[in-house]
Amino acid sequence: MADVTIRKPQPVPMLDFSRQFAVLRQEIFDSIEAVCTSQHFILGPQVTSFEHAAATACAAPHAIGCASGTDAIWLALAAANVGPGDAVITTPFSFFATVSAILRCGATPLLADIDPATFNLSAPAVAKLLDSPVGRNVKAILPVHLYGQCADWDAFTALKQNHKLLLIEDAAQAFGATWNGVPAGALGDAAAFSFYPTKNLSAMGDAGLVTTTSAAIDDHARVLRAHGMRRRYYHEEIGWNSRLDSIQAAVLEVKLRYLPKWNQQRRDHAARYDQLFHKANLTADSTASTDKGIVLPITDPRAGHVFHQYVIRTPRRDELRQYLTDRKIGSEIYYPVPLHLQTSLSYLSYKQGDFPISEAAADEVLALPMYPELREDEQQTVVDTIASFYQ
Ligand SMILES: Cc1ncc(COP(=O)(O)O)c(C=O)c1O
Structure with a gap:
């Protein structure tokens, strides 16, 4: 056998x-x-x-x-x-x-x-x-x-x-x-x-x-x-x-003294996540997320990004996050409630609908594991698990 x-x-x-x-x-x-x-x-x-x-x-x-x-x-x-x-x-x-x-x-x-x-x-x-x-x-x-x-x-x-x-x-x-x-x-x-x-x-x-x-x-x-x-x-x-x-x-x-090296490692990890997501055919075509695809982080060509966070977006964010949590894959939401909708700031008199782009982002963003010592096999596991969610 x-x-x-x-x-x-x-x-x-x-x-x-x-x-x-x-x-x-x-x-x-x-x-x-x-x-x-x-x-x-x-x-x-x-x-x-x-x-x-x-x-x-x-x-x-x-x-x-x-x-x-x-x-x-x-x-x-x-x-x-x-x-x-x-x-x-x-x-x-x-x-x-x-x-x-x-x-x-x-x-x-x-x-x-x-x-x-x-x-x-x-x-x-x-x-x-x-x-x-x-x-x-x-x-x-x-x-x-x-x-x-x-x-x-x-x-x-x-x-x-x-x-x-x-x-x-x-x-x-x-x-x-x-x-x-x-x-x-x-x-x-x-x-x-x-x-x-x-x-x-x-x-x-x-x-x-x-x-x-x-x-x-x-x-x-x-x-x-x-x-x-x-x-x-x-x-x-x-x-x-x-x-x-x-x-x-x-x-x-x-x-x-180590920070330039660590920031470069973060950029390398971000490029690897991008590659792995493309290889797995998981990416949406535009900045608008779809049910089937995720939007990868977008870097302005004038910006030297340090990827403090690697943040994807998807309208199925909460379902995806639960799926990852069940499989012991870390993720985080930065930030789930935009500041104009925070209870303590209600006296500023903003309301739901005032900042629709922020509100949509708060519903869709998901930060994935990212730190200099993150290993390639761990990134592969994160992307494989997300791929299995979308299967
Ligand atoms: C964008 C932003 N502003 C301000 C702060 C506040 O920093 P601290 O937690 O060191 O007070 C943080 C960190 O938590 C942050 O991410």
């Missing part, structure tokens, strides 16, 4: 941090030991050193470490003097912090819909808002470089010039991404990064960073992150405690 071996698909986790830690273990322990030996736990030499390394990596003249990506958005806006009476235009298709940080600095968020191909804030939709009566109080635009791909910076730069606005980047998902070769962090007046543990550059806890091309924003952000205090116990204004821990900075500086 023939020996028939039935191969059971292996589980594929959405993320597996232990693979990265196994490689960096000693370097990370050494860096933490140095902080313990110095007994300097908040700000201090490790933070200054990481700020310099991060500024160089982003080609930005200034970098200011802080406590989280959420705080980094608030700090960038507040340090640029965005506050009560000002409006800031952003996207409803992002993490909650993009909007809550605008509210935190006392400004009003104004939402505009996204581009259906890249899921990033649509510059034409922003232009329309700027030309409407509510556009009068707009002081800044806050595009998000979603999933690791920069928003259309050519179009936003034109809007900045025509309307004399500030451009602030929510680059939480995009360390190392570029637009026309210019790194995220050096594109706008200021940018905010998150080092939350799932990010492509990740701390071992919460951490964030502001970068800026402006010496004035740099100076103001440093004061604001330390209780509005330039001279100890003399408070010029009401800031906050958003200092970066030395241990996080030390870990981040170790990881920053």
